[in-house]
Amino acid sequence: MGSIEKDTSTAAVDMPLPAHYAALKTNGKRMISTLDEACTWGQTPDGGMNRLALNDDDKSVREWFVAETEKCGCKVTVDAMGNIFAVRPGQNNDLPPIGIGSHLDTQPTGGRYDGILGVITGLEVLRTLHDNNVTTYASLAVIDWTNEEGARFAPAMLASGTWAGAFTTEYAHARTDSAGKTLSGELMRIGFLGDTPCSYEANPLTAHLELHIEQGPVLDAADQSLAVVQGIQAIRWYHVDLVGREGHTGTTPMHTRADALLGAAHMIVAANTLANAMAAAQPLSKAMATVAVVQPTEPDQFPQSINTIAGRVRLALDLRTATDADGEALDAKCRARFAEIAAAHGLAFKMDCFWVSPAQHFDADVVACVRASTGSGAMELVSGAGHDSGYTNMRVPTGMIFTRCREGISHNPAEYTRPEDVALSAEAMLGAYLRYDDLVRQKMECNV
Amino acid sequence: MGSIEKDTSTAAVDMPLPAHYAALKTNGKRMISTLDEACTWGQTPDGGMNRLALNDDDKSVREWFVAETEKCGCKVTVDAMGNIFAVRPGQNNDLPPIGIGSHLDTQPTGGRYDGILGVITGLEVLRTLHDNNVTTYASLAVIDWTNEEGARFAPAMLASGTWAGAFTTEYAHARTDSAGKTLSGELMRIGFLGDTPCSYEANPLTAHLELHIEQGPVLDAADQSLAVVQGIQAIRWYHVDLVGREGHTGTTPMHTRADALLGAAHMIVAANTLANAMAAAQPLSKAMATVAVVQPTEPDQFPQSINTIAGRVRLALDLRTATDADGEALDAKCRARFAEIAAAHGLAFKMDCFWVSPAQHFDADVVACVRASTGSGAMELVSGAGHDSGYTNMRVPTGMIFTRCREGISHNPAEYTRPEDVALSAEAMLGAYLRYDDLVRQKMECNV
Structure with missing residues (x-):
């Protein structure tokens, strides 16, 4: 792995x-x-x-x-x-x-x-x-x-x-x-x-x-x-941007929320799970996925506050694979799963690959x-x-x-x-x- | 809910x-x-x-x-x-x-x-x-x-x-x-x-x-x-501090990591799941849990970087319940599950309740x-x-x-x-x- x-x-x-x-x-x-x-x-x-x-x-x-x-x-x-x-x-x-x-x-x-x-x-x-x-x-x-x-x-x-x-x-x-x-x-x-x-x-x-x-x-x-x-290794770097809806943590029922940070947390877990599964099924892929950056987009405009549901979150995602084809395959898996998570949480979602090192x-x-x-x-x-x-x-x-x-x-x-x-x-x-x-x-x- | x-x-x-x-x-x-x-x-x-x-x-x-x-x-x-x-x-x-x-x-x-x-x-x-x-x-x-x-x-x-x-x-x-x-x-x-x-x-x-x-x-x-x-409602606010180990995202095998942000993501998902489960089992508890803040502790000292595994993460957790007893019960559930997650990811873990509004x-x-x-x-x-x-x-x-x-x-x-x-x-x-x-x-x- x-x-x-x-x-x-x-x-x-x-x-x-x-x-x-x-x-x-x-x-x-x-x-x-x-x-x-x-x-x-x-x-x-x-x-x-x-x-x-x-x-x-x-x-x-x-x-x-x-x-x-x-x-x-x-x-x-x-x-x-x-x-x-x-x-x-x-x-x-x-x-x-x-x-x-x-x-x-x-x-x-x-x-x-x-x-x-x-x-x-x-x-x-x-x-x-x-x-x-x-x-x-x-x-x-x-x-x-x-x-x-x-x-x-x-x-x-x-x-x-x-x-x-x-x-x-x-x-x-x-x-x-x-x-x-x-x-x-x-x-x-x-x-x-x-x-x-x-x-x-x-x-x-x-x-x-x-x-x-x-x-x-x-x-x-x-x-x-x-x-x-x-x-x-092949390296691929992404920004994943999620837009939900700010709301009061005390007054917004859980089932009506569009919580961008909750969606982001599911994506962080999913990226890890998908890379581990790929590496287990195809050891030569040497697939790895890491999210090490999570922040509000435009932090000045959208400061984090303990009692306001996060409306905007940006993740930085780092994928590594032995081959370029493996990198594209892991990209596709993440993209599909992230789209499901975004839909389930009512989030707008954009996954932008900003650097590829073959x-x-x-x-x-x-x-x-x-x-x-x-x-x-x-x-x-x-x-x-x-x-x-x-x-x-x-x-x-x-x-x-x-x-x-x-x-x-x-x-x-x-x-x-x-x-x-x-x-x-x-x-x-x-x-x-x-x-x-x-x-x-x-x-x-x-x-x- | x-x-x-x-x-x-x-x-x-x-x-x-x-x-x-x-x-x-x-x-x-x-x-x-x-x-x-x-x-x-x-x-x-x-x-x-x-x-x-x-x-x-x-x-x-x-x-x-x-x-x-x-x-x-x-x-x-x-x-x-x-x-x-x-x-x-x-x-x-x-x-x-x-x-x-x-x-x-x-x-x-x-x-x-x-x-x-x-x-x-x-x-x-x-x-x-x-x-x-x-x-x-x-x-x-x-x-x-x-x-x-x-x-x-x-x-x-x-x-x-x-x-x-x-x-x-x-x-x-x-x-x-x-x-x-x-x-x-x-x-x-x-x-x-x-x-x-x-x-x-x-x-x-x-x-x-x-x-x-x-x-x-x-x-x-x-x-x-x-x-x-x-x-x-009863309100309880926490800081959850996680300390793992920084490492290069490209060279640190997935199974040897102590990824504080991955652990934090599991905790964000777990808090949501636990509150929903409690509200479903005991509707009168009106249990809710939100994490709206996630950041490196001491951001100047531990800046986030796309290719360095997160070593230190602080979450802010907001729990709301109809009664104080429900709040204590939800606290205990979160604490127990977070401890399991921290142990599974090799993370040091501290959950500090810094404000309780009965x-x-x-x-x-x-x-x-x-x-x-x-x-x-x-x-x-x-x-x-x-x-x-x-x-x-x-x-x-x-x-x-x-x-x-x-x-x-x-x-x-x-x-x-x-x-x-x-x-x-x-x-x-x-x-x-x-x-x-x-x-x-x-x-x-x-x-x-």
């Missing part, structure tokens, strides 16, 4: 690391001190992080990231969305780089691992290659994607989405934070409004790899460190390289959360590694990944990166 | 009006123009009223009320809560006056009848006595109770409650509005902070009569104009006078809403008349009572008042 489940149908493919790379080792101790360094800016007293995109702390960590990659001989490109590409040349620099990317921004009550662990994993791969004077076939780009969280500028994954062409740069630049500041103005203010167009065409990649904490409890429950990510299936070759690098028997998961890799996957071969986090807790100061898993993360990413680089070399040489 | 139901067990008692009053007639036309006049201050463009207690419009209508009653020879007393008692002397002025009272303040999106109709009904009775040079046995006090709605200063019925001793004057004076202004400061500002203590002991009444719109649909559905009110049974003599004055076959109702008469009933014989309002709509600009029902209201109140006054005379003469 979870968003993330072991799929035992795939087995690890034998894909040995090229022999000349056998001696390469990432440095787990350095990873830990680098993680501490990367969390210097935006620390909170409870051990968490508050580093909203493009604030002064984000500026500081970006400057640190640029300096560290330049120490390893990288040429740094900043694009029009502030995405940072630190590129280390390879043997064939006519090819676009292979990216290892994630994000350095956090939620306002975030932790030290979400996004940050992925970026410093890329940095550790870079340092390991640099320390050992290894020249890979393709160039390497370690990437910090801007504003992944969407906590300051909605929507989330705005900058990787712009790179992939899902949003125009004009649209993205005009996004504002709660204080009315624009994203482009803040990019300019902190000195990260680059000249390079934010585009997979103008500034391409050969592939994209990302390591991220799981943000779910499956690895921790199974006592495993790493997982192969097969793709990202299911993403990661590239078979990249997934094979990840599988060969995460150890035999590593779990195969589908991500329930969106990631920048969801957007890069629309344009270039993409894959992800998940690292265990304690109890699946994320977006929370209590977010935690053990030092040994931090070390394993870098080791697995190095393997996956080198394997894919070798695959690219093989393909190019065959073409020649 | 409604809060308000016909009780066919009582029959009208033969209680003729004393013969010397037979020619007295209230003036329906004057009632309509007085209603218009009383709604001069605080009118809204949609035909409704917005006259929050002690604002400048309330000041104006109070000054108008004082002037109109003084024209009829009243001596006006203002107490420490701004309650206005316009007293017309009787034959026996050693007795405290018989009050006819209601309120002139409104909800912010209120109508023209709620409270206002009751005060101008008292004014019409006063004018009719004055025009006809009738001297009643006891004196008459036409009363405007301050801040009945509680829309500006919580709780509702604060000033009649203070008069009855349910609140201290110090407590009531210190209530603040949303701008932080105190009730006593606003009384002083508009010139209605009186010297007379607000107390049933220092400023007593012999009885209290009130006419009010029904604020429910029963009279309109039955096509009747007036009803005898037997009393006021069931009020009006005085048999006053009710008999009302019954004799509302026409044969008038419905007998129990009020589902609280009224100032609920507090006066704690201290002196009290009774109420209900007047039909269209579709039961109240606390709404669309609130409407037909002119012919407005006219009937004054006529019935005159009859009830004169009958009770005569009853007081008879009792006093027997005592002598």
Whole structure:
């Protein structure tokens, strides 16, 4: 029933690391001190992080990231969305780089691992290659994607989405934070409004790899460190608006009411029941439904009052499924049941799907390289959360590694990944990166 | 199942009006123009009223009320809560006056009848006595109770409650509005902070009569104009606090969640189901349950977010029953079922009853006078809403008349009572008042 489940149908493919790379080792101790360094800016007293995109702390960590990659001989490109590409040349620099990317921004009550662990994993791969004077076939780009969280500028994954062409740069630049500041103005203010167009065409990649904490409890429950990510679930977001009739709670007979909140409560229960039933009947659907927001529409105009029957309610509904078809099926089930509930309670009813993120299936070759690098028997998961890799996957071969986090807790100061898993993360990413680089070399040489 | 139901067990008692009053007639036309006049201050463009207690419009209508009653020879007393008692002397002025009272303040999106109709009904009775040079046995006090709605200063019925001793004057004076202004400061500002203590002991009444719109649909559905009110339901208000666990909606398996909003939805449905079942099994319980408020506790700290499972939810629950025992029984049923739901969803759960208004049974003599004055076959109702008469009933014989309002709509600009029902209201109140006054005379003469 979870968003993330072991799929035992795939087995690890034998894909040995090229022999000349056998001696390469990432440095787990350095990873830990680098993680501490990367969390210097935006620390909170409870051990968490508050580093909203493009604030002064984000500026500081970006400057640190640029300096560290330049120490390893990288040429740094900043694009029009502030995405940072630190590129280390390879043997064939006519090819676009292979990216290892994630994000350095956090939620306002975030932790030290979400996004940050992925970026410093890329940095550790870079340092390991640099320390050992290894020249890979393709160039390497370690990437910090801007504003992944969407906590300051909605929507989330705005900058990787712009790179992939899902949003125009004009649209993205005009996004504002709660204080009315624009994203482009803040990019300019902190000195990260680059000249390079934010585009997979103008500034391409050969592939994209990302390591991220799981943000779910499956690895921790199974006592495993790493997982192969097969793709990202389909996500559908809705507003459900109900209009009933205000009335006095003491004088309006129960059977004559049109109680919008009572109808909403039935819908919250129904969405949960329908998703559970679908997941039970079709386990591969991995169907989930959540209502986490319930409020009066136009709260100023329709304040809630203990003795006035709720006349207007808006729910926000989040549906997740393994495939787009499953998402449409769950949509239809909810829609039909909600219509029955609305009719039974005398409510006008509107269900508006305002965002669909299609299911993403990661590239078979990249997934094979990840599988060969995460150890035999590593779990195969589908991500329930969106990631920048969801957007890069629309344009270039993409894959992800998940690292265990304690109890699946994320977006929370209590977010935690053990030092040994931090070390394993870098080791697995190095393997996956080198394997894919070798695959690219093989393909190019065959073409020649 | 409604809060308000016909009780066919009582029959009208033969209680003729004393013969010397037979020619007295209230003036329906004057009632309509007085209603218009009383709604001069605080009118809204949609035909409704917005006259929050002690604002400048309330000041104006109070000054108008004082002037109109003084024209009829009243001596006006203002107490420490701004309650206005316009007293017309009787034959026996050693007795405290018989009050006819209601309120002139409104909800912010209120109508023209709620409270206002009751005060101008008292004014019409006063004018009719004055025009006809009738001297009643006891004196008459036409009363405007301050801040009945509680829309500006919580709780509702604060000033009649203070008069009855349910609140201290110090407590009531210190209530603040949303701008932080105190009730006593606003009384002083508009010139209605009186010297007379607000107390049933220092400023007593012999009885209290009130006419009010029904604020429910029963009279309109039955096509009747007036009803005898037997009393006021028991009311119990609760906060139900649920604490679960925040989590990512995409990565937290459904079966591992502690979803506070899902638990809350089950409770909203359960409260409705339990009240309906109780009302079906024991129709006399007139049980009703409503949840009209659902919100995150500490909204700043726990904002709702579409992709974060709700960790903290507060519900406000409103229970109404005919008797206190029924209220306690419904409380126990809800508490037991909520505990089961909380346990099933892994939620910490607290159900805090923060206000109980015991069931009020009006005085048999006053009710008999009302019954004799509302026409044969008038419905007998129990009020589902609280009224100032609920507090006066704690201290002196009290009774109420209900007047039909269209579709039961109240606390709404669309609130409407037909002119012919407005006219009937004054006529019935005159009859009830004169009958009770005569009853007081008879009792006093027997005592002598």
